[in-house]
Amino acid sequence: QAVLTQPSSLSASPGASASLTCTLRSGINVGTYRIYWYQQKPGSPPQYLLRYKSDSDNQQGSGVPSRFSGSKDASANAGILLISGLQSEDEADYYCMIWHSSAWVFGGGTKLTVL
Amino acid sequence: QLQLQESGPGLVKPSETLSLTCTVSGGSISSSSYYWGWIRQSPGKGLEWIGTIYYSGSTYYNPSLKSRVTTSVDTSKNQFSLKLSSVTVADTAVYYCARHDRCSGGGCAFYGMDVWGQGTTVTVSS
Numbered sequence: 001q002a003v004l005t006q007p008s009s010l011s012a013s014p015g016a017s018a019s020l021t022c023t024l025r026s027g028i029n030v031g032t033y034r035i036y037w038y039q040q041k042p043g044s045p046p047q048y049l050l051r052y053k054s055d056s057d058n059q060q061g062s063g064v065p066s067r068f069s070g071s072k073d074a075s076a077n078a079g080i081l082l083i084s085g086l087q088s089e090d091e092a093d094y095y096c097m098i099w100h101s102s103a104w105v106f107g108g109g110t111k112l113t114v115l
Numbered sequence: 116q117l118q119l120q121e122s123g124p125g126l127v128k129p130s131e132t133l134s135l136t137c138t139v140s141g142g143s144i145s146s147s148s149y150y151w152g153w154i155r156q157s158p159g160k161g162l163e164w165i166g167t168i169y170y171s172g173s174t175y176y177n178p179s180l181k182s183r184v185t186t187s188v189d190t191s192k193n194q195f196s197l198k199l200s201s202v203t204v205a206d207t208a209v210y211y212c213a214r215h216d217r218c219s220g221g222g223c224a225f226y227g228m229d230v231w232g233q234g235t236t237v238t239v240s241s
Contacts, residue, residue: 036227045211045231046162059219061229095162097227103177104154104164104227 001025003100004107011113016086020110022079022096030072035079036097037070039090040109046095052079086114117142119212119232127206127239133199137212137232144193145170150215151195152228153186157208167215167225168195175225202239209234 005023012018020037024030034053038046048061052070060066067084083090091114096107123135137151144151152167166176168186176184185198199206213228 034227045234046228047231048227048229051227097162099225099227101178102175103179104152106162106164108161 002108003028003105004096004098006094006096006107006110008108009111009113011115012086014086014088014114017082017084018086018090018112020081020083020094020096020112021073021076022081022107024077024079024098026077028077028100030077030079031074033079033098033100035070035072037068037079037081038095038097040093040095041091049081049094083112088114090114117214117230119214119230121210121212121232121235123210123235123237125236125238127202127237128241129203129239130201133197133202133206133210133237133239135197135210135212135235135237137195137197139193139195139214144188144195145190148216148218150175150217150225151188152213152215153197154211154213154228154231155206155208156211156234157205159205160208163208165197165199165210169217204239207237207239209236 034051036051037049040046050060050070052058069082071080093109095109118140120138127133150167153165156162166184168174183200188195211234212232214230216226216229
């Protein structure tokens with residue numbers, strides 16, 4: 001089982017909100033990890049969006065709009081990237097990442113379609 | 116504004132060593148506030164962290180690649196480099212260099228990558 005699991009795709013409408021999940025493998029407690037989120041558009045490198053561990057331990061990437069926010073769902077053992085007020089430019093691949101077992105580990109990514 | 120640019124051969128033969136350099140502009144690689152890392156992306160394996168180096172030479176490597184990876188820093192040129200030995204077709208990927216934040220918010224730690232280069236495609240083929 002992968003360390004981080006992300007849905008392969010998600011669709012949402014312009015103006016709506018999208019909640020992207022990053023589920024940690026059973027036995028790995030989301031509460032102890034900083035979850036990082038990246039956005040990648042075709043032909044471009046990943047862009048850092050934010051990191052979230054708790055409401056007191058988090059960071060927004062430079063220039064990243066506040067409509068991108070992070071949280072956790074402890075009951076689902078998952079990190080969440082919430083994008084509010086979806087815009088067409090938000091259509092991209094989104095990756096989560098954590099530091100686990102002495103390595104930076106990425107999720108497989110979610111392709112977000114805004115239509 | 117900090118920029119990172121990868122450079123190196125786009126084609127490497129199987130069993131040979133892949134060598135890439137990342138040139139940092141708009142900031143000093145000798146800053147105590149950052150680490151410098153390598154990540155690759157292939158269709159088959161997604162994003163994979165390779166390794167990270169501090170300007171002093173301290174290194175962190177992905178355990179799955181550690182036996183084949185060497186990184187180095189040249190502070191005089193504001194560059195850091197990657198060598199991956201004994202490559203196979205599975206090492207074909209887009210290779211990115213990136214900066215890791217080290218000190219922000221409440222303190223210093225090994226934080227994730229916050230600035231990435233544009234990436235360079237490396238194909239392993241005979």
